[in-house]
Amino acid sequence: MRPGVWTVYRWELRKLISLKRTYLGLAAAAGVPLSFAITLALKKGQPNDVPFGAYVHQSGLAIPLVLLTFASAFLLPLITALVAGDIVAAEDQNGTLKTILTRSVQRGHVFFGKVLAALTYTIVSLVLLGGVSIVAGSLVSGFNPLRSLSGTTVSATSALWLVLASFAVYLVPLGTICLVGVMYSTVTRNSAAAVVGTLVTVLLIELVGILPGLGFLQPYLLTRQFPAWQGLLRQPIDWSPITHSIWVCALYGVPAVIAGYLVFLRRDVAGG
Amino acid sequence: MEARGLVKQYGRITAVDHVDVTVNAGDVYGFLGPNGAGKTTTLRMMLGLIYPTGGSVRVFGRDPITEGAAALEGVAGFVEAPRFYPYLSARKNLEMMASYDGNGARDRVEAVLDTVEMTARADDKVGGYSHGMRQRLGIAGALLRDPKLLILDEPATGLDPGGMRDMRALIRRLADDGMTVLLSSHLLAEVEELCDRVAIVRAGRIVYEGAISDLKATAETAYRVRTNDNTRALEICAAQAGVSAVRADGLEIRMEANEPAMAELSVALVHANLKIHALVPETATLEDLFFHLTEGSTPGEISAPVIDQLAAGGAA
Numbered sequence: 336m337r338p339g340v341w342t343v344y345r346w347e348l349r350k351l352i353s354l355k356r357t358y359l360g361l362a363a364a365a366g367v368p369l370s371f372a373i374t375l376a377l378k379k380g381q382p383n384d385v386p387f388g389a390y391v392h393q394s395g396l397a398i399p400l401v402l403l404t405f406a407s408a409f410l411l412p413l414i415t416a417l418v419a420g421d422i423v424a425a426e427d428q429n430g431t432l433k434t435i436l437t438r439s440v441q442r443g444h445v446f447f448g449k450v451l452a453a454l455t456y457t458i459v460s461l462v463l464l465g466g467v468s469i470v471a472g473s474l475v476s477g478f479n480p481l482r483s484l485s486g487t488t489v490s491a492t493s494a495l496w497l498v499l500a501s502f503a504v505y506l507v508p509l510g511t512i513c514l515v516g517v518m519y520s521t522v523t524r525n526s527a528a529a530v531v532g533t534l535v536t537v538l539l540i541e542l543v544g545i546l547p548g549l550g551f552l553q554p555y556l557l558t559r560q561f562p563a564w565q566g567l568l569r570q571p572i573d574w575s576p577i578t579h580s581i582w583v584c585a586l587y588g589v590p591a592v593i594a595g596y597l598v599f600l601r602r603d604v605a606g607g
Numbered sequence: 608m609e610a611r612g613l614v615k616q617y618g619r620i621t622a623v624d625h626v627d628v629t630v631n632a633g634d635v636y637g638f639l640g641p642n643g644a645g646k647t648t649t650l651r652m653m654l655g656l657i658y659p660t661g662g663s664v665r666v667f668g669r670d671p672i673t674e675g676a677a678a679l680e681g682v683a684g685f686v687e688a689p690r691f692y693p694y695l696s697a698r699k700n701l702e703m704m705a706s707y708d709g710n711g712a713r714d715r716v717e718a719v720l721d722t723v724e725m726t727a728r729a730d731d732k733v734g735g736y737s738h739g740m741r742q743r744l745g746i747a748g749a750l751l752r753d754p755k756l757l758i759l760d761e762p763a764t765g766l767d768p769g770g771m772r773d774m775r776a777l778i779r780r781l782a783d784d785g786m787t788v789l790l791s792s793h794l795l796a797e798v799e800e801l802c803d804r805v806a807i808v809r810a811g812r813i814v815y816e817g818a819i820s821d822l823k824a825t826a827e828t829a830y831r832v833r834t835n836d837n838t839r840a841l842e843i844c845a846a847q848a849g850v851s852a853v854r855a856d857g858l859e860i861r862m863e864a865n866e867p868a869m870a871e872l873s874v875a876l877v878h879a880n881l882k883i884h885a886l887v888p889e890t891a892t893l894e895d896l897f898f899h900l901t902e903g904s905t906p907g908e909i910s911a912p913v914i915d916q917l918a919a920g921g922a923a
């Protein structure tokens with residue numbers, strides 16, 4: 336079999352499994368919902384200023400949704416950037432890029448194998464955060480029906496499906512951040528710069544959103560696509576923020592991938 | 608393997624300046640020059656790692672610059688120190704490279720570990736390896752590709768004398784098995800010992816390309832002559848075309864000339880009824896030639912510390 340994207344992808348996953356950095360992010364993705372659930376079990380208070388914050392004691396299924404809002408500001412972009420920003424730059428810094436680029440696998444395949452591996456890691460961390468928060472939340476506040484954003488009551492089973500779908504919708508902007516991270520990783524050739532660069536980009540986009548006079552840009556800001564999942568929690572389901580999120584994210588993600596790909600393809604491998 | 612007019616510029620600095628290199632099948636080809644002469648940059652271009660500003664490379668008729676990895680079929684090697692994933696074992700590193708090679712390389716992992724005598728340490732993480740072990744692992748990684756052309760960039764640099772000897776023995780063995788080897792080095796002794804053809808590069812330019820034996824034969828060599836009448840002989844020597852730097856030195860006359868000129872001179876001496884007691888060539892070593900070529904026309908381009916280093920390397 337000729338080596339290709341699939342070969343690179345499998346080895347990238349194996350490398351991620353052997354790296355400490357990987358478990359740092361995954362530990363955070365599992366630890367944050369766990370400590371949130373434990374805090375709720377011990378204290379009576381609740382976060383009232385976020386969607387579903389008021390219901391965290393009524394239904395455990397509100398807890399993953401509250402975490403989605405909290406984690407979008409910093410935690411999940413950080414976890415994602417930690418690996419995405421490292422995935423190409425680490426090879427530069429170790430000098431191993433020349434090791435793999437003098438084999439029989441094409442540069443483009445190496446790049447896309449890495450993109451897929453970074454996306455896989457993003458998905459795994461989101462699944463972990465979702466899984467832990469659903470289980471821990473249900474243990475703490477019960478697997479109970481959930482009150483939708485339209486005020487209707489949704490049965491526990493339907494609510495579970497809606498929560499899972501919300502995580503899937505949430506993956507769209509988070510995955511886009513991952514692609515931006517890989518782009519930075521390719522362009523900067525420096526792991527730390529790429530991780531910080533990705534986070535700074537997220538914060539800058541957020542900043543643009545709160546600047547006076549730039550309100551018209553808000554619907555097109557990457558970070559403003561995070562709450563798109565809330566459309567699922569309305570009755571009937573409002574798909575418009577979700578479709579909007581998909582094409583806005585594509586506006587960020589596709590150029591990032593193309594830029595990263597072209598830079599990776601054309602660059603000189605002079606270090607190491 | 609053929610490079611034609613290779614140029615690499617970094618801004619205003621020309622690292623490689625119209626380099627032509629031809630490596631024929633079966634050659635053990637030495638790419639010799641001081642540090643910073645552009646050897647590694649040239650090798651990187653041959654491996655498709657960096658894009659030349661000008662010129663072309665053909666490896667078995669294919670172009671690694673436009674075709675990428677597909678053109679490197681049958682080619683393997685490393686530039687500068689070989690690099691691995693420190694958090695993986697040697698075997699895992701090799702298995703990964705083999706996967707990236709395809710073409711049955713996975714079945715060769717154990718064999719190449721055996722060739723470089725690393726089977727015993729194969730399951731240790733590469734992070735704990737010594738420099739010498741990494742160099743050997745680099746060769747193992749190259750052999751996985753079952754190459755017809757092996758490109759090695761200063762493979763013995765930084766090794767202790769024993770490691771150096773083993774490395775050279777390994778290269779010799781591979782060459783004897785019919786592999787074509789392109790070996791870059793700043794160690795003259797290494798090239799003299801291993802290679803039959805050589806390109807000498809200085810400041811990004813090739814100053815000599817060809818067989819080492821030709822290089823030695825064409826080079827001006829010092830000769831000592833003793834006759835029964837050195838006074839007359841001195842006149843004849845000085846008048847002989849192709850003979851230079853003639854001077855009396857005790858009972859001998861010293862001069863510089865190449866082989867054909869010396870042959871003519873001996874005839875001239877005999878025609879003058881002189882008896883030649885001795886005619887001794889002082890064979891130039893590659894080191895002399897190397898210094899002659901690399902320090903030649905524009906002195907001061909190579910810094911004194913580099914020359915010191917070269918001298919040390921050449922003597923090793």
